[in-house]
Amino acid sequence: MEELLRVGAIASTHGIRGEVKVFPTTDDVGRFQHCTELLLDTGTEKKPLQVEGVRFFKQFVILKFKGYDNINDIECYKGKDLYVTRENAVPLERDEYFIADLIGLTVLDEDDKKIGVLRDVIKTGANDVYSVLTEAEQEILIPAIRDCILDVDTEGRTMHVHLLPGLLD
Numbered sequence: 001m002e003e004l005l006r007v008g009a010i011a012s013t014h015g016i017r018g019e020v021k022v023f024p025t026t027d028d029v030g031r032f033q034h035c036t037e038l039l040l041d042t043g044t045e046k047k048p049l050q051v052e053g054v055r056f057f058k059q060f061v062i063l064k065f066k067g068y069d070n071i072n073d074i075e076c077y078k079g080k081d082l083y084v085t086r087e088n089a090v091p092l093e094r095d096e097y098f099i100a101d102l103i104g105l106t107v108l109d110e111d112d113k114k115i116g117v118l119r120d121v122i123k124t125g126a127n128d129v130y131s132v133l134t135e136a137e138q139e140i141l142i143p144a145i146r147d148c149i150l151d152v153d154t155e156g157r158t159m160h161v162h163l164l165p166g167l168l169d
Helices: 029-034 071-077
Strands: 004-014 019-024 037-041 046-057 060-065 081-085 106-108 114-122 129-133 139-143 149-153 158-161
Touching: 004 029, 004 037, 004 060, 004 071, 019 029, 019 071, 029 046, 029 060, 114 139
Parallel strands: 106 158
Antiparallel strands: 004 019, 004 081, 019 060, 037 046, 037 081, 046 060, 106 114, 114 129, 129 139, 149 158
């Protein structure tokens, strides 16, 4: 399992005082209000940044980092990803998983027959949908609902599913 979890990407600068607009890649944007440190992926290192201020603007989170007080200090980080360590991640409820932990799981049916590998999680309004790539390079979309997802074992890297009629057609 990955030790770092991506929570956003710096979309652009905001104003001239060193603030940035962050496009959140987390389900819980409120997590930024309780976050004191983020890791910036510069491409060569993971640089720790102390969060000094948090505001919300439309679909973005406006962040101010300690020690970055003008646009020139922060402009070079546009397009870079922001991470938290697993220990600083939002605690999960029962039957909740980080997407990073689901990607790559071997998907099996009730009889332990391999269906494929989970390659993506699609966010929809009602429920997530798991995109599974079969060995025949076909995509199967499985709704992430209790009727379909029987068991998830992130440690064992497997997911057992029940395929509803029509999902393989």
